[in-house]
Amino acid sequence: MNAGDRARTAALLETDPVAARLALSRLWQTDPGAATAAALLPAVSELPQPVTCRLHLLRSCTVEPLLPLWQVAAGLRGIALQPTVGGYGSYAVELLQPGEWLAERQPDLVWLALDLADLAPELTAGPAAAALLTVAVERLLGDLTAWLQSLRAATTVPLVVQNFALPAGTPGGLQEWQQPLRSDCLAELNRGLRQLCGGLDDCWIADLEAVAADHGRRGWSDPQRRAAVGLPWTGSALVALAEAWARLLQARLGPHSKVLVCDLDGTLWQGVLGEDGIAGVTVNPPRVALQQAIADLARRGVLLAVASKNDPAEALAALDQVAGRRLARADFAAQRIGWDDKASSLRAIAAELGVGLDSLAFLDDHPAERAWVRQAAPEVHVIELADDPWQWAAQLRDDARFERLRLTAEDLARPAMLRQQQHRAALRDTADSLETYYRSLRMHARIAPLTLTEVTRVAQLTRKTNQFNLTTRRRSDAAVAALLDDPAWLVLTLRLTDRFGDSGLVGVAILERDPRCWRIDTLLLSCRVIGRTVETALLAGVIHHARRAGAGALVGVFIPSAKNEPAASCYPAHGFSPTAAPGEWSLDLTTQDLPAPPWIEVTFA
Amino acid sequence: MPEELLLTVRRALADLLRQPLETVTAATSPANTPAWDSLLHLNLVLALEQRCGVFLTPDALPEAFTAADLATALAARRG
Numbered sequence: 001m002n003a004g005d006r007a008r009t010a011a012l013l014e015t016d017p018v019a020a021r022l023a024l025s026r027l028w029q030t031d032p033g034a035a036t037a038a039a040l041l042p043a044v045s046e047l048p049q050p051v052t053c054r055l056h057l058l059r060s061c062t063v064e065p066l067l068p069l070w071q072v073a074a075g076l077r078g079i080a081l082q083p084t085v086g087g088y089g090s091y092a093v094e095l096l097q098p099g100e101w102l103a104e105r106q107p108d109l110v111w112l113a114l115d116l117a118d119l120a121p122e123l124t125a126g127p128a129a130a131a132l133l134t135v136a137v138e139r140l141l142g143d144l145t146a147w148l149q150s151l152r153a154a155t156t157v158p159l160v161v162q163n164f165a166l167p168a169g170t171p172g173g174l175q176e177w178q179q180p181l182r183s184d185c186l187a188e189l190n191r192g193l194r195q196l197c198g199g200l201d202d203c204w205i206a207d208l209e210a211v212a213a214d215h216g217r218r219g220w221s222d223p224q225r226r227a228a229v230g231l232p233w234t235g236s237a238l239v240a241l242a243e244a245w246a247r248l249l250q251a252r253l254g255p256h257s258k259v260l261v262c263d264l265d266g267t268l269w270q271g272v273l274g275e276d277g278i279a280g281v282t283v284n285p286p287r288v289a290l291q292q293a294i295a296d297l298a299r300r301g302v303l304l305a306v307a308s309k310n311d312p313a314e315a316l317a318a319l320d321q322v323a324g325r326r327l328a329r330a331d332f333a334a335q336r337i338g339w340d341d342k343a344s345s346l347r348a349i350a351a352e353l354g355v356g357l358d359s360l361a362f363l364d365d366h367p368a369e370r371a372w373v374r375q376a377a378p379e380v381h382v383i384e385l386a387d388d389p390w391q392w393a394a395q396l397r398d399d400a401r402f403e404r405l406r407l408t409a410e411d412l413a414r415p416a417m418l419r420q421q422q423h424r425a426a427l428r429d430t431a432d433s434l435e436t437y438y439r440s441l442r443m444h445a446r447i448a449p450l451t452l453t454e455v456t457r458v459a460q461l462t463r464k465t466n467q468f469n470l471t472t473r474r475r476s477d478a479a480v481a482a483l484l485d486d487p488a489w490l491v492l493t494l495r496l497t498d499r500f501g502d503s504g505l506v507g508v509a510i511l512e513r514d515p516r517c518w519r520i521d522t523l524l525l526s527c528r529v530i531g532r533t534v535e536t537a538l539l540a541g542v543i544h545h546a547r548r549a550g551a552g553a554l555v556g557v558f559i560p561s562a563k564n565e566p567a568a569s570c571y572p573a574h575g576f577s578p579t580a581a582p583g584e585w586s587l588d589l590t591t592q593d594l595p596a597p598p599w600i601e602v603t604f605a
Numbered sequence: 606m607p608e609e610l611l612l613t614v615r616r617a618l619a620d621l622l623r624q625p626l627e628t629v630t631a632a633t634s635p636a637n638t639p640a641w642d643s644l645l646h647l648n649l650v651l652a653l654e655q656r657c658g659v660f661l662t663p664d665a666l667p668e669a670f671t672a673a674d675l676a677t678a679l680a681a682r683r684g
Contacts, residue, residue, distance in 0.1 A: 001620055035620035035652035042623065065648055224662050225650075229643075234660075235651035 001027060001039035009043045017048050018378045025076050025384070032239045037068040044075035050255045050358075051079045056107035058086040058094050060118035062230040069242035077246055077400060078255045088230070089118070095147035098154045109158045109249070110151065111206070115232045116164040116186075119143075123185060124167045133185040141192040152200045156476040158252055159203040163190045166209060168217035201478035204405055206248055208241075215240040251403035257381050258355055258414075260297055260402070261346060262332075263364035264308040264315055269322055270389075273310050278318050286389035291326035293393040294363075298331055301411040302402050303353060303418055305334040307345035307362070312337040333418050342369050343376035352425075353418060354527065361401055365389070408457060410504050420500035421528060438533060438599040441498040445507075445534065445596070447541030448605035450491035455481045457505050458493060461524060466563035468525040468535065470556065470570060473510075475522075488513055489521075490545060494538050496529055503529055507538045511546070518546040520556035523570070530566060533597045539574055540596040544604050547589055554587045555579070610657065611676040617652040618672060621645055631673035649675075659683055 005027060012020035024040055024047070053074070057063060067083050074081040084105050086094050091114060094101055117124045120136045144161075151159060166186050170176045176183070190209055197203040212220050220237045233241060250256075265272045268291065271281035283291065298304050304327075308315050315337045319329045329335075334352045336345035342364065350357050357379035364370055370382045381401050385392055404411065424441065431437035450458060459480040462473065483489040494507030506529045510522035520542065525534055546554055556571055558564075560583075571585035572578075574594055579586045587594070596602040611631055618633060619626045622640055635641040650661050657679055665678045 003625060031656070033652050033655040034648040035617040035656070038648065039620035039623060062647075064644055065651055068648075222660060225660075228662075229647055231647065235655040238651065239655075 001036065006039075006043075013043060013046050016375075018374045021047055021076060022374070022384060028072060028076060032069070032243075033235055034065060034069065034238070037072045037242075040072050041068050041075075044072050045080070047075060049075065049078055049080035051253050052082065052108070053079055053249060053253055054082045054084070054106060054108045055111055055249075056084050056086065056101065056105045056109075057111045057113055058091040059113040060089055060091055061113070061115040061232050062088070063113055065231060066233070066238050066241060069238055070245055073242040073246035074249055077250050079246070079249055079253060081246075081249070092143075092147065096150050098151050102155050107157055109160065109253070110155070111245075112148075112159070112161045114162065116167075117226065117232065123164075123182065123189070125171050128172070128182070130181050133181055137185050137189045137192070140189060141196070144193060145196055148196060148200060148203065152203065152478075156202065156478055159197075159200065160206050160248065160252075161193065161197055161203065162206045162208045163193050164209060165212035165220070166217065168220060201481075202476055204248070204252065206245060211240055211244045212237070247398075247400040247403065248405075250400040251405050255358070255381075255401065256404075257302070257361035257401040258359040259303040259305055259333075259349070259353060260294065260361050260363060261305045261307050261349055262294065263342075263366070263369065264306060264310060264318070264337075266365040267363060268327070269318070273314055273318055278314070278321060281318060281322055283322060284389075286392065288326065289393035290389070290396065293396040295326045295331070297396070297402050298327075298415065300402070300404070301407060301414045303334075303415055304332045305349045305353070306332045306337060307342050307349060307364075308337045309339055309342075310337050333415060333422070341372065341376070343373050343380075346373065346377050346380055352422075354421065361399070363396070408460060410457065410460075413504065416501065417503060417528060420498075420503070423500045424498075435599065438597065441500075441532065441599070443496060443498045443532065443534075443600045444603070445537045445541075445600050446495045446603045446605060447492055447507075447538065447544075448495075450480070450484060450493055452481070452484065454493055454505060455484070458491065458508050461505070461508050461526060462510075462522060465524045465526060466561065467527050467565075468530050468567045468570075469561075469564050470523045470567050471521065471559045472561045472564060473522050483510065492538070492541055492545065494525075494534065494541065496534060507534060509538055509542050511542060513549065514551070515549075516551060517553040517555055518542070518549075518551045520554065523556065523567075533600065535567075535570055536574065536594070537596040537600045537602050540594055540602060541604060543587075543589060543594050552588070552590050554589055555584060556586075557581075557584045559583060607676065607680055610679050611673060613656055614653065614672045614676045614679070617649055617656060621648055621652065629672065631676075632671050634669070634671040636669060653679060657683070 009020055009023055012023055024044055028036060028040060063085060071081045086101065120140050122128050122132055122136050164186060166183055172182060194205055197205050215237055219234055221232050222234050226232050262268055269281045269287060270284045273281055294304065316329060334349045336348050346360055346362060347357065350360055357377055361381040361383060362373050363383050365385055373380055374382050383395065383399060385395060427440060428437045431440060456477055459475050459477045462475040483491050490511045490513055492509040493505050496503045496506050506526040508522060508524050509520060512519040512521050543554060556576065558568060558571060560568065575592055576585035576587045615626060615629045619629045654660055659679050659682045661678060661682065665682065667674060
């Protein structure tokens, strides 16, 4: 990093952090590595970051050179990564007795980096008998099970476990081509580790084997350096790891984009519609690849929209006639085609889809449009497309803003649900009163105690809902599952359908059952059903269960957050009275009733 | 010693030490640079490996060495 670059980024950090992030990303991509990471890290640390992660790394080997690279790669993605490292080789004790370091470090995430050469050297070098390799795999899986279960019992923070990479070459000779015992055993080990992590709550695989294969095994590790300083990776391997691990962190922690907004001219097709006409624009091979990448994102639950400066009728006709190599007009949930500037179009799209500007990603071939959006709507994630359209599909696939580590049924159903939402909005706009609108929806709510299959969705709702969440108490899958078997607690779920379709599980009440007075620990609704009086039906369900158990009163608390203002009046609006405790409200069940709204048919299970 | 390799070494060192390039010279060494510890040296070797495509092993350097010695060792490895 020369003096000019340093001065330019320092100035941008003062005046334009969005441009500073882009400038730092370019410097990193030009020469990623140890020296560039050291030079960039102070500036990257000054970027405003939406996510902070105190990461504690337990390791069997030297990892220190990875950390600055990882911090830069994560920082450029919007994650302020604050790593700490466990003792060299003391991972087993730290995993089995995690109390002290957990209390001291207070990590947001724990990462396990164990090198196969340390754990089971027989799997990495020289010829070995099948029985010996099988025993090594069984022993290692047994150890990993004990270590991970011990750690999971002590903390609910997310865990990430690196799997194991096949060594380069054929240490057992070419007979390994005929009898690939070592690679079979390693595949078995990684399969076992994946099953182990899948059985633990919020425990994820960091696929070292995939990253090594992608990088190339030759040049992944240098045995002389491994022996001298305990570092299992070369300089280029460290760059590949930093990028892959930052991507994984982003998939788990964010920041995420829910909507991809696409430009048309020059982006989805080649040519300018206004100048070339429909006959003059074409979807050439790189744009076919781009459309395929966009269609793949849509299949993973990402919403698509169009923002284009064009004549609307002509552009829609072109979408139907020309663009549809991989995409169709109906794939785009919102379309802003006209002569508004792109930032205004993006704001309109966010409003129409009911998401924040920070949920949008913007795809446009024109550097000036990208620059304008960065300036006028800095919350939007602007994808910095390369000059060569052949790179665009890969750029989109590599963008971790769209990554999730696990897709729920609700994630996959998001585009269909959004279309239903648009139908509802159209109905609301034409109804002569709110009551007419509610009645015309023909809503049906089913309120029932939580079942095992709903645990992941309920935990996800406690972690993701902000606006209609009265206490914002976040819970892991394990914490929700624990309530299932606890007689002191009852968790009620609300599923909603209406004339436009099934919204799924959209309401949760977590209740502490005192024999005389039930306490509402959590009351939340998915943002997709806010404004339809569903909370009244949910409270009616709570009262139904509390009365049946003989409770005389219901007590709830509202804990204000930066985002839950829409829920602030929930208790007073439903007849609750303030108690002496701040933010606490109470309903006397012996004298007061709270029926469900007449326009929602409610079923209790 | 090729000047181009010396410049590469000085640039990598300047980045790692977060110092202006002009403060890092051919005579800069672990002995006269307190921040040049074993971790910084490992990072320097990794950076040179990437920027020059040459693996430097510990035995490639004399016990007391300077930036210029590093450039010479890189040149020798390149052949």
